[in-house]
Every structure is written in C-alpha cells, then in structure tokens.
Amino acid sequence: MAQPALRIDDVSHAFGARTALDRVSLTVPAGSFTALLGLNGAGKTTLFSLVTRLHDSTSGTIQIFDFDVRREAPAALSRLGIVFQARTLDLDLSVRQSLLYHAALHGIGRRLAHERAAQVLKQFALADRIDDKVRNLSGGQMRRLEIARALLHDPALLLLDEPTVGLDVEARQGLIREVRRLVAEEGRGILWATHLLDEIEMSDRLVVLHKGRVLTQGSVQDVLAQTGTPDLQTAFLNLVNASGATTVGQEPAE
Amino acid sequence: MSAMERTSPLSPSGYAICFTGIVSREALRFLSQRGRFLSALVRPLVWLFIFAAGFRSVLGVSIIPPYETYVLYEVYVTPGLVAMIQLFNGLQSSLSMVYDREVGAMRILLVSPYPRWFLLVAKLIAGVLTSLLQVYAFLFIAYLWEVEAPLVGYLTLLPVLVVTGLMFGVMGLLLSSLFRQLENFASVMNFVIFPMFFASSALYPLWRIQESSPPLYEICRLNPFTYAVEAIRFALYARFDGTSLAVVIGVTAVFLILSLFVYNPSKGLIARRGAPAMAD
Numbered sequence: 001m002a003q004p005a006l007r008i009d010d011v012s013h014a015f016g017a018r019t020a021l022d023r024v025s026l027t028v029p030a031g032s033f034t035a036l037l038g039l040n041g042a043g044k045t046t047l048f049s050l051v052t053r054l055h056d057s058t059s060g061t062i063q064i065f066d067f068d069v070r071r072e073a074p075a076a077l078s079r080l081g082i083v084f085q086a087r088t089l090d091l092d093l094s095v096r097q098s099l100l101y102h103a104a105l106h107g108i109g110r111r112l113a114h115e116r117a118a119q120v121l122k123q124f125a126l127a128d129r130i131d132d133k134v135r136n137l138s139g140g141q142m143r144r145l146e147i148a149r150a151l152l153h154d155p156a157l158l159l160l161d162e163p164t165v166g167l168d169v170e171a172r173q174g175l176i177r178e179v180r181r182l183v184a185e186e187g188r189g190i191l192w193a194t195h196l197l198d199e200i201e202m203s204d205r206l207v208v209l210h211k212g213r214v215l216t217q218g219s220v221q222d223v224l225a226q227t228g229t230p231d232l233q234t235a236f237l238n239l240v241n242a243s244g245a246t247t248v249g250q251e252p253a254e
Numbered sequence: 255m256s257a258m259e260r261t262s263p264l265s266p267s268g269y270a271i272c273f274t275g276i277v278s279r280e281a282l283r284f285l286s287q288r289g290r291f292l293s294a295l296v297r298p299l300v301w302l303f304i305f306a307a308g309f310r311s312v313l314g315v316s317i318i319p320p321y322e323t324y325v326l327y328e329v330y331v332t333p334g335l336v337a338m339i340q341l342f343n344g345l346q347s348s349l350s351m352v353y354d355r356e357v358g359a360m361r362i363l364l365v366s367p368y369p370r371w372f373l374l375v376a377k378l379i380a381g382v383l384t385s386l387l388q389v390y391a392f393l394f395i396a397y398l399w400e401v402e403a404p405l406v407g408y409l410t411l412l413p414v415l416v417v418t419g420l421m422f423g424v425m426g427l428l429l430s431s432l433f434r435q436l437e438n439f440a441s442v443m444n445f446v447i448f449p450m451f452f453a454s455s456a457l458y459p460l461w462r463i464q465e466s467s468p469p470l471y472e473i474c475r476l477n478p479f480t481y482a483v484e485a486i487r488f489a490l491y492a493r494f495d496g497t498s499l500a501v502v503i504g505v506t507a508v509f510l511i512l513s514l515f516v517y518n519p520s521k522g523l524i525a526r527r528g529a530p531a532m533a534d
Contacts, residue, residue, distance in 0.1 A: 052365045074264050077367040088358030092286050093279070104275020105366035105373075107268025 003065060005030040005157040005189030006051065011060030013046060020046040022212045023060070028205070030065075030156065031187040033180060035200045037236065038209035044193040045085060047209070048161050052082050064157055078106065081150030085161040085193075089142055091135035095126060098134055099149055106153040113152075120148035124178065140171030147179070157189045158182065164199065197232050208239055215239045264368065272368050273376045280380035283350065294342060294388045295395070298335035302396060306331045318459055320491040332393075332401050333487035334456025337479060339392055340385045340419045341447060347381030348426025364517075371514050378427060382419035389415055407490045414489035417499065418482040421506040425478075428509050431516040454480040478505045 006028035013021040021043045028034045038044050050057045053069050053076075062069045067076035089098060096117060103113030121127045124144040129137060137145060143163055150158060160179065164172040176199060182188045192199070200206060200220065207217040216223055216239060220232060227235040284290065306328040321329075354360040363373055393408065403411075429446065453473045455463075460480070464471040474480050481501040488495035 052361075054361060054364055074367040074369075077365060080365075082365055084358060084361060086358050088362050090279075090283075090354075090359045092283060097279075097282060101275055101279045102362065104271050104278070105363065105368070107265070107271050107368070109267070109271055 003030060004028060004063075005032075005065060006191060007061075007063045007066075008047070008051070009061045009063075011047075011050060011057045011062060013050060013055075013057045020212055021050070021057070024209070024212070024214050025060075026207045026214055026217055028157065028189050028191045030189045031183060032205050033183045033190045033192065033201075033203075034205040034207060036191055036193040036207050036209055037195065037197070037200065038193070039195055039240070041211075042195075042209045043212040044209060045161055046212075048082070048084070048159055048193065051159060052080065053077065078153065079156050081153070081155035081158040083143075083146045083150050083158070083160045083163050085163075085165060087142060087146070089134045089146060091133070094131055094133055095121070095137070095145060096130045098145065099152055102149045102152050108153060116152050116154070120151050123151075124148040138171075140167050140175070143167060143171070143175060144178075147175070151182075155188070157191070159191045159193075161193045162195070163192075164194070164196070197236065200232060208236060210240050210243050213243065215243050269368065269372065272366065272372070273379075276363075276373070276376040277380040277383060280347075280350075280377070280384060284384045290346065291388065294339055294346075295392055297342065298339055298392050299395060301331065301335055301338075302328060302399065302401070318461070320488045320493040320495075326401075328396075328399065328401050330459070331457060332396055333490055334451075334454070334483045336389050336392065336415075336486050336490075337418060337454075337456060337483045338447075338451055339388050340415070340482070341422045341450060341479065343381060343385035343388060344419065344422025344424075344426040345429070345447065346426075347378070347384075347423055348430035351377070351427065351430040370517060374427065374514065374517060375510075378420060378423040381423045381426075382416055385419045385422075386412070386415055403490045404492055407492045410492045411486065411489045414485050414499065417502055417506065418486060421478065421482060421502050421509070424506055424509040424513055427513040428516065431513065450477060450479040453477050454483055456480075456483045478502065481505075 004027040006026075008024055008026050011021055011024045012019065024043070024047065026036075036044055036047070049055055051062055051064070051069065053073055056070060064076040065079050067079070069076045090101075093101065099117040099120070100110070100113050103116065108116065117130070118127065121130055124147060126141060126145055126148060129141065134142065134145065147158075147160070147163070158179075163179075164175055167175065179190060179192070180201075183190055194200070202220050204220055205218070206220050206223050208215040208223070216226060218226070224230070224232070224235055227238050229235040229238060309327050351360060354363070363377070364370060366373055390408075393403075425446075451457075453470065454477050455474060456479070460471060460474055463474055478501065481498040484495050485498040485502050488498065
C-alpha cells in the first residue's frame, strides 16, 4: 500500500469538559483529493488545528508522510501546506513581502524564495499584483494568494479549510479547478474541508465528520453503496440522522 | 525542490533565514507605522522637555550612585524615560501579537516547522531591536538638550537595553496570551504601564519615596521596572549594577518560561481554550 500523505489514528480532543473530536481515524492517500464533509461545528477546524499542531490532541496519533506531528514536528510540518478558513494575510504587506515572509518561516533562502514566489503567483494568475498591498486584492485574489503561499515551500500535502467561503460563483469554480489540477498534474494530496456537497466529485475520496465523529469514509461510490442511496445529499442526511451522536459538543467559538 | 525528497529544513542557515524573516517583517511593520515611531519619541520628550524642566527647580536630587555630583532633574529622569520607551515598545509588540492572532498571521507563524520557542524568541528580539532605534533616537535628542552621559556609556548601555527590552517584551508576550481581542488588550495596557512607571524609581529616587511613603517604597522595590531603570541608569554611566541586572534577568527568565508554557500546544491556555482564532 502506498504511503499515506496523512494518517490520523484514534484522535480525540476536548476543550475543558467539551469533547470536540471523539476517536477520529482517517487517511488521506498521497496524490488524492479527499473531501472532509461536515456541518458547521462538526470538528473540521479543530482537526486541522491538531494536524498543524496549533495545539496537541488529547489522545491518538497524527502522521504526515509517516512523520509524527508531535515527535517529529519539523519534518511533518515542512511537508504540509495549510489554508485556514479565516484569512491569515497581513494586509499591510505587499504580495511579494507576504510570500518572502512565509518562505523565511520555512527556511527558504532569498534567491529561491523569489523564484518560487514568481512561480506560484504565475500559477494562480497573480503575477501582475506582486507589488500591490494585500489589502488591495479582491476576496478571490486573497484566497488564491493564500493557496499560492501554502504551496511556496512545495508541500506534498495541502489542507484547505472551507476555502470557498465568501467567494462568488466564478471565483469558487476557478479555485476548485486549480486545486484539482494540483492533484492531477502535481500529485499533491489534498484534504478539502467543506459543508458544500456540490464541491465533491464522484471520483473523490470522502470522509464524513459529524459532531466530532467520523461516520464513514471511502470513495464516494463506496459511501453511496454503503448507504444505498442514489445521491450524496441523501446519503449524507441518512448518515447524520442515523448517527444519533449527541455526546460530543460544539467547537469553541472564535 | 521536492517536499518528498527534502530533508529537515532545520539547518543553522535555515534558522538564520527564519530569524531574519521574522525581524524583517517586524521592521516592515514598524516602518509602515511612522506614527508609532513618532509617538514613541514624543512621549518621553514631552516628559523631558516639559515635565522635567518644570520640576527642575522643585526637585533636587542628592548625590547618589552612579552620579558623582548633583545632577539636574532632566539627567535623573532620563534613564526612567528610556525604560518607559522600552516598556511601551514591549507592550506594543505584544499588541501586535494580539493583532496577529486576530488577523490569523499568528497561526501562519506557529505552523512554521521551526520550534515554537525559537519563533517566539525571534519575535521578541525583533521587538527589542525596534526599541533600540527608539531609545538611541531619544538619547540623541536628549544629548542635544544637554542631558549628556559619558560617550562610553552609550556603548555599555547597549547590552543592558537588550536585556531590559527582552524583559518588557516577554512581559507583553505573557499578557498577550491572556487576551484574545485587541480592544481588551488595549485597555489593559493602561493598567500595566502607568502603575509600573509611577511606582518605580523612574521619577524619584527610592530614598525620597521611602521618606514620603514607606508602603509605596515597598511597592517600588517589588516592581521589576525599578530594576530595569536602575540597570539602565548605571549602564549609561558605564557602571554595573549587579543586583538590578540579576533581577531583570531573573524576571525575564521566569516570564519567558511562563510565556512558552502558555503558547505550548499541549499545555497552557492554548491547549485549554483552543488555538488562536479558531472557527468552524
């Protein structure tokens, strides 16, 4: 079996007395597009915070290309790119400065950083905005910049937490198309958190997360076959209604 | 550069690049906020030009170390104003950390592969470097105002300023971990800066405070700001105040350990309350 890009085993996490994740296990194969589907408060963002080691899980293990994020954080995090749900750009910096700063945080020297910045900006159609202040970009451009930045250190695994929130239809479609290209042409593993069913394709791998628990995972075809339903919406609702998960709570509000 | 083939990025040159990147970003932010630099200068200059000049005739300062003669009040108060610049700057840096948390930039910093202690210390040092610019600009203007220290004092002051700047920076770092929103933190600054500044030896010698109010004297002696002021005062005259420096280093170490604890992903506040600015 090929080495998975991300393997999460039996991970639980609680904020005080509230359980946010309950024995979550999932894998993201290298070079796959895996959709993490869940309603608001399902635990998607908490899971991303654990994978990126913003905080540690209460129990369980998380491995990125077999590197444990707790014990081997540098090796694991250097293989990971992340786009958080909330914007994480410094509006006072220029596009170039933002990328060079990120490159420095990954130990990439200035010459290589300039080269990579030019590459990713071209890839995301932002080359002509390189000297503009981030605050002057549109919402869609900011999102593209965040993805470009996440790819700057050439990670083999990319996590995107509801990246299309707040984008118009055109920007959203363009973004999804570009991310799918990263899988098809560059072989990157993608974990795409969403609550929007129309962002998921039949060829994707799917993980359904609800109230901190994984209800099912596999190919979309497998999930449809397992639930005996003709479409993903019905399958998702059946899974959620059948779960009866009531013991786990909401994530902390921002 | 393939991520799959890459070895660990944590080489010494990688650390240097990361450190330089963090310092550069702080410098860019500092340069883009000219008002911050000006206000950092104007504040102590107002004290020096107006407050100290006015009190010159009222407050005589006796011969106390490191001074070897009677000194004008402006001379006495200058080290306190230097410490005030660093205190404001330290808290300003931590204010920017709260801002970074609000806009999410802190998360980008913290998911760097470099150790968290290194990232936070680099950010602290970047803050100290900006405070050095402010302090020396202030001392230059004070020099023109005839507040003159021995020239060698401006050199011996430098390492002490690094230590005191770190103390104020780490104090701010600890405070920043306690507040999740900018508005809350801004109000706290008032409750920290003014009591620390006034209940110290910045404006009056401790012996004078002891004469007028023994309880206030005890508070001043417990205030780390007092020791920062005295360490700066002695260093500016090329003298060494071991006690003050030891207290400043000790307080810095304790606050740094506490800060690293609260920013540790498996311990402290972040573990209990969630990572900075979570959403779902």
